[in-house]
Structures are given as C-alpha cells and as structure tokens.
Amino acid sequence: MEISSLKRESGAGRKLRSQAVHRKQRLFVTASLTPIFILFTVFAFVPIVWSLILSFYQYSPLREESPFIGLQNYIRLFSDGLFLKSLGVTFKFVGAAVIANIIITLLIAIAINSVRFRGLRSLFRTIFFLPAIAPLAGTAVVWSTMFNYNNGLFNMILAQFHLEPINWLGDPAYALFSVIMMTLWADIGYNVVLFMAGLDSVPDMYYEAARLEGATRLQTFWHITLPLLSRTTLFVSVTTIVSYFQAFPQFQIMTKGEPFNETRVLALHIYDQAFSNSNMGYASAMAAVLLLIILLVTMIQLRAGRSQWEH
Amino acid sequence: MTRRFTWLEGVIIAILLVSAAIMLLPYLWMVLSSFKSNLEIISSATSFVPQNPTLDGYRAVFEEAPFLTWLLNSAITAVIITAATLFTSALAGYIFAKFTFPGKRLLFLLVLATMMIPFQVIMIPTYLIVSKLGLINNLAAIIVPSLISSYGVFLAKQFIEDIPRDLLEAARIDGAGELRIMWRVVMPLILPMLSALGIFTFMAAWNNYLWPLIAINDMDRMTVPMALVFFNGAHQVNYNVVMSAAVLITLPVIIVFLIFQKQFIKGLTMTGMK
Numbered sequence: 235m236e237i238s239s240l241k242r243e244s245g246a247g248r249k250l251r252s253q254a255v256h257r258k259q260r261l262f263v264t265a266s267l268t269p270i271f272i273l274f275t276v277f278a279f280v281p282i283v284w285s286l287i288l289s290f291y292q293y294s295p296l297r298e299e300s301p302f303i304g305l306q307n308y309i310r311l312f313s314d315g316l317f318l319k320s321l322g323v324t325f326k327f328v329g330a331a332v333i334a335n336i337i338i339t340l341l342i343a344i345a346i347n348s349v350r351f352r353g354l355r356s357l358f359r360t361i362f363f364l365p366a367i368a369p370l371a372g373t374a375v376v377w378s379t380m381f382n383y384n385n386g387l388f389n390m391i392l393a394q395f396h397l398e399p400i401n402w403l404g405d406p407a408y409a410l411f412s413v414i415m416m417t418l419w420a421d422i423g424y425n426v427v428l429f430m431a432g433l434d435s436v437p438d439m440y441y442e443a444a445r446l447e448g449a450t451r452l453q454t455f456w457h458i459t460l461p462l463l464s465r466t467t468l469f470v471s472v473t474t475i476v477s478y479f480q481a482f483p484q485f486q487i488m489t490k491g492e493p494f495n496e497t498r499v500l501a502l503h504i505y506d507q508a509f510s511n512s513n514m515g516y517a518s519a520m521a522a523v524l525l526l527i528i529l530l531v532t533m534i535q536l537r538a539g540r541s542q543w544e545h
Numbered sequence: 546m547t548r549r550f551t552w553l554e555g556v557i558i559a560i561l562l563v564s565a566a567i568m569l570l571p572y573l574w575m576v577l578s579s580f581k582s583n584l585e586i587i588s589s590a591t592s593f594v595p596q597n598p599t600l601d602g603y604r605a606v607f608e609e610a611p612f613l614t615w616l617l618n619s620a621i622t623a624v625i626i627t628a629a630t631l632f633t634s635a636l637a638g639y640i641f642a643k644f645t646f647p648g649k650r651l652l653f654l655l656v657l658a659t660m661m662i663p664f665q666v667i668m669i670p671t672y673l674i675v676s677k678l679g680l681i682n683n684l685a686a687i688i689v690p691s692l693i694s695s696y697g698v699f700l701a702k703q704f705i706e707d708i709p710r711d712l713l714e715a716a717r718i719d720g721a722g723e724l725r726i727m728w729r730v731v732m733p734l735i736l737p738m739l740s741a742l743g744i745f746t747f748m749a750a751w752n753n754y755l756w757p758l759i760a761i762n763d764m765d766r767m768t769v770p771m772a773l774v775f776f777n778g779a780h781q782v783n784y785n786v787v788m789s790a791a792v793l794i795t796l797p798v799i800i801v802f803l804i805f806q807k808q809f810i811k812g813l814t815m816t817g818m819k
Contacts, residue, residue: 255717262723263644266636270693271652273633276674277690278659281667288669295673342564345557354558360806361565364572367802367809368795369752371770375777376575376791379784385586387574390593419571424813431814480663483754487774504665509759514669521666532661 285518293515300515307519317520319495320503323410327499328478331414335474336467339422343429344459359427366423374487377416378403381488403489406496413484413497420484425470432466433459465539472535476528500524575795579603579788586785602789605780612790614765615772622687622768623750629692630746631739637693638701639727643713653702659695664755672759686760687768691750697742704735741812744805751798769794 289307293300311317346358365373380387381402389399402412436459444454460467482501485491491498491506500520508517578586580598606612641653671690672681680686708731716726732739757771767775773790780786802809 259644259723260646263640263646266724267640267652270633270637273689273693274656274659274695277671277693278662278667278695279655281670281674282659282662284670284673285666342561345561348554348557349561350554358561358565359810360803361568363810364799364802365568367748368798369754369770369773371752371754372773372791372794373571375773375787376571378777379578379788380571380574382784387570387593419568427810427813476661476663480665483770486758487777501663501665505668505755508669509672514673518669521663521669524663525666528661528663 285521288515288518289522291515293518294512295514296512303515307516308522310516311519311523316495316498317503320498320500321523323496323498324479324500327410327414327481327497328475330410331417331478332471332474334414335418335422335425336471338418339425339470340429340463340467342422342426343433344455346426347430347433359430362426363423365420368420369483370420371483371487373420374416374484377419377484378488381412404493406493409489409493409497413488416488417478417481417484421474425474428470429463429466432463436462468535468538472531475531479524479528479531572795575788575791578785579792581785581788583783583785586783602783602785603793605783605786606790606793609786610772610776610790611765612793615767615769618684618766619751619769622684623747625688626691626750627743627747629688630694630697631743633693634697634701634742635705635732635735635739636727637698638703638705639731641698641702642705643708643710656695656698660699668755668759671756675760681760682762682766684766687750687753687757690756694742694746697746700738700742701735704738705731708734737811738815740808741815744809744812 290302290304291300292303292306342362346355346362349355349358383389383399383401383404386402388402392399400408402408440458440462441454444458449457480501481499482505485497485499485502486505489497491502501524504517504520504524507513507520574593577594579602580600581595582597582599582601585596637656641649675681675686675690678689680689712730713726716730721729751768752770753768754770754774757768761767761771764772764775773787773794776790777784777787
C-alpha cells in the first residue's frame with residue numbers, strides 16, 4: 235500500500251493524478267468495448283435488422299436481382315398451406331412436449347428428493363441428467379436406429395410381446411409422438427435438476443406446519459409444494475417453451491419433416507426454405523413470425539413473473 | 546418423512562429404478578449395436594445382444610472417416626470459443642458494472658435485447674455476412690460469430706456489481722492498470738460464475754449442429770455432431786459403424802461430465818443456463 239506516500243502528495247499533484255487515472259480509464263473503456271461491440275454489431279445487431287429487412291425482399295442468393303416486394307412475403311404466409319401446417323405442427327409439438335416435460339420432470343424431482351439416501355439421490359440425478367450433455371444430433375442418430383422398422387429396439391420389444399411392429403418415424407400417427415419421446419429422453423435432465431434445486435429451497439417449516447395441521451401428503455403437495463414452486467415452474471416452463479420452439483436437430487435428422495409434413499416444425503421449414511430452396515427473403519418472413527411468438531412468450535413470462543411470489 | 550411411510554418410499558425407489566433403467570437403455574443399445582457385425586444387422590433375426598460380437602464397426606470408423614480430424618476440429622473451435630467468450634464477457638461485464646460513460650444504458654439494453662432472439666432469425670444474415678467475409682467452409686466461420694455472448698456479458702455484469710468498489714480503488718491506488726485489475730482482482734472473485742459460463746459455452750459449442758451444418762461443407766472441416774450425421778447418411782444400413790462412432794464420441798463426454806459433475810449442477814442452478 236502506498237497510502238502514506240499518497241497522503242504526502244500536494245493537492246495539485248493529487249488532482250493531476252486523478253485526471254491521469256480518469257484519462258487512463260476512458261482509454262481502457264474505449265479500447266476494450268470497441269472490438270467487443272464491433273463483434274456484437276456484425277454478428278448480432280446487423281443480422282437482426284438485416285433479417286427483418288430481408289423479409290420485405292424477394293431475396294435469393296442464386297438470382298441476379300432481389301426486388302423489394304413490401305409485405306408480399308407476409309401476405310403469402312397466410313395462404314401458404316405448408317407454412318400454416320408447419321405452424322400447427324410446431325404448436326402441437328411444443329404444447330405436448332412442454333406439458334409432458336413439466337409433469338414428468340416435476341414428478342421425478344419430487345421422487346428423487348424424497349429418497350433418504352444421499353448417494354442414491356445423486357446417482358438418480360446423474361442418470362437422468364446424463365443424456366442432456368450429449369449432442370442432440372448424436373442422440374437423434376442413435377434414436378433413429380432404435381426406431382428402425384426392421385431391426386430397431388422398439389419393434390424388437392413389441393415383438394417380445396407378440397405385437398405388430400410400428401413404423402415409428404414413417405407413420406403419420408406416430409412420427410411426432412416418436413420425436414417427442416426422443417426429445418424428452420434427451421432433455422428432461424435440465425428441468426429435473428432445476429426442480430430439485432427449487433424443492434430444496436422450500437423451507438422445512440412449511441412442511442412442519444402442514445404436518446402439525448394434519449394435512450395429507452396430497453394436500454401438502456397441492457397447497458404448499460406447488461405454490462412455493464411457482465417461480466421455478468414459471469422459469470422452467472418459459473425456457474423449455476422457448477427452446478422447444480427452436481428444436482431442430484431431431485427433426486432434421488430423424489424425420490426431415492416427413493411423413494406428409496407431419497413433423498415439419500417451423501425451425502426445420504425455415505432452414506429448408508433458406509438453405510435448400512434458397513428462398514431467403516421468404517424464410518426471413520417466417521423467422522419473423524417465430525421471433526414474434528418467442529417475444530410474446532417472453533413477455534407473458536415477465537408479466538406473470540411480476541405477480542408471482544416465492545416465500 | 547416419518548418411519549410409517551417406508552413402504553411408500555420403497556415404491557418410489559422402485560419406480561425411480563425402473564425409470565433410471567429406461568433412461569440407460571439407449572446407451573446399452575448403442576454399445577451393444579456397435580459390436581454387431583454387418584451381416585447380423587441386415588439379417589432379420591437380429592436381436593438386442595450381438596450374436597457374434599466384432600470390432601468391425603470400430604475398424605470402419607477409423608479406416609473410412611477422418612475421425613481424429615473431426616475430434617480435433619471440435620476441440621479447436623470449442624476451446625477458442627470458450628476462452629474468448631469468458632474474456633469478452635468478463636471485460637464487458639466489468640466495464641458495464643463499474644464504469645460510467647455516455648450511452649452505457651443503451652448499449653447494455655441492446656446487448657440484453659439480443660438474448661431472446663432465436664437463432665433461426667439471425668442465421669440467414671449471419672450466413673450472408675460470413676460468406677462476404679470469405680469464411681464459409683472454414684473453421685473460422687464457426688469460431689468468429691461466437692466470440693461474444695450477450696448472456697455472458699449479462700451474467701458477468703450481475704456478479705461483478707457485487708464486488709465492493711473499495712477493493713478496486715485499493716488496487717488502483719497501488720498503481721495497477723485496469724486490465725491488470727480485471728485479471729488479478731475481478732476474475733478471481735467471479736470464478737464460480739466464470740466456470741459455469743465456461744462449462745456451458747464449451748458444451749454449446751461442442752454440441753452445436755445447426756450452424757456448422759450451414760457454414761461447413763467439407764468432410765475434413767466438420768465438427769463431431771455434424772460429422773456423425775454425415776457419416777450416418779453414408780452408413781444408413783450398417784448402423785453398427787455409426788453406433789461405434791457414437792460410442793467413441795459419447796464416452797469422453799460422459800467421463801468429463803462425471804469428473805465435473807458438481808460444478809455442472811451448481812452452474813446450472815446458479816445461472817439457469819442451458
């Protein structure tokens with residue numbers, strides 16, 4: 235510490251010194267933020283604005299000219315059967331997968347938390363979390379073979395019970411269900427861990443009080459655990475909804491949107507339009523719709539979050 | 546939990562054991578299938594356990610595919626992205642937390658706003674920009690757009706704000722430059738947050754599929770997840786080969802996870818990151 239020497243400095247010297255420090259700090263801020271914000275500009279701000287601009291053009295990298303067509307892309311969306319179908323499939327997927335995910339992960343978290351042996355508890359948590367760290371693309375490849383009609387795991391199991399084999403990924407009645415099953419396997423680990431942390435943070439005194447009042451387990455769960463978990467549940471639901479709206483690898487790898495576009499979610503449709511059909515302007519208009527949906531979900535979360543409380 | 550309910554606990558543990566077994570089943574399938582022979586997979590009499598276990602699948606992976614190159618590509622891109630993200634996030638977070646300058650609020654809001662933008666929205670312009678920069682089909686195409694993270698900046702700012710100003714002033718009086726203060730004072734104090742950010746940045750980079758799929762064409766430049774899918778396309782019938790590749794890719798990930806599990810779980814609950 236040089237405090238003693240600093241104290242001996244004259245008033246003028248100190249002022250000069252503080253000016254020098256100030257200049258140095260300004261230089262530091264400018265020199266550090268400039269490269270970082272160049273990157274943010276080129277790879278975040280510009281792409282967002284450019285994407286919105288592209289949605290007003292008939293842009294294709296293959297064509298010479300790309301005329302401005304105003305709202306044409308957006309008008310076309312509303313009469314494009316494939317897009318509307320894709321929108322419907324997306325909502326079906328997100329709705330079913332999110333609800334199943336929340337119920338399953340909440341039940342698993344409660345079950346694991348009720349186990350009395352620490353070692354067993356962490357073993358269960360590890361097993362349920364394990365699939366979440368593997369690349370989703372790899373998981374999709376492995377599950378494709380499990381869904382294989384002729385020699386996949388699921389039809390082997392059905393055969394054990396003398397049941398007819400199912401065309402898991404090729405039958406329009408099963409394809410989306412199959413992808414949801416795989417998505418849940420790959421993804422429940424995160425939410426199990428988050429719910430377990432949420433359950434841990436509920437103070438024991440609430441349960442004590444409920445016990446003294448003579449509440450049953452179900453009553454305790456319904457009136458204490460669930461309300462006190464509402465913030466965790468809100469957070470988990472919103473992050474899961476937002477991430478499922480963008481789910482891509484499992485669809486691109488396992489079904490490619492087939493059969494009969496029954497699994498053609500928006501994320502896949504945008505990718506196909508932009509990079510297989512080179513309709514980048516039209517794809518940008520679809521992306522804008524996806525953006526709008528996700529912004530709405532986020533806004534609902536902010537609204538709901540304001541009126542929520544947790545002990 | 547009172548003793549009276551032991552039977553219920555038993556039922557819960559039994560249910561958990563069954564579900565855990567179901568969770569592990571795909572791994573078992575993957576490992577067992579990787580030891581099947583080509584012939585066995587094509588034949589209709591194929592079963593869960595390989596009849597004549599062979600290493601043909603593994604041999605094919607190393608002979609037919611630049612497997613080590615894929616691993617190296619993934620390692621290079623993920624390490625650079627993680628190191629850069631940690632540095633830029635800590636630096637920007639430090640500045641947003643502890644300095645005042647004109648336009649600070651607006652800049653920070655802009656960074657925050659990019660957090661909720663789905664990748665589908667920016668992927669087309671990013672592709673156009675990266676190809677204008679001449680980086681398509683180059684590992685740099687994977688690295689450069691990911692050198693920064695809006696979520697990282699946000700997290701770093703939140704954690705650095707809690708550092709007392711006096712601590713930084715003391716270092717300044719000692720004559721330390723700002724970069725040095727960041728390196729020696731700020732970074733060590735936010736180490737738990739940085740390790741969480743590091744783990745999840747690395748994982749996101751290692752597992753990323755969509756962006757490499759757009760930006761890379763050559764087999765020699767692919768990263769692991771994309772390569773696996775590409776490989777799958779070429780060996781649709783002989784899935785023992787693909788399963789062998791999947792085992793080789795999954796095994797190190799599981800080992801790394803088991804080692805860092807504690808930090809992993811703590812980081813997840815601390816940051817809510819995916």
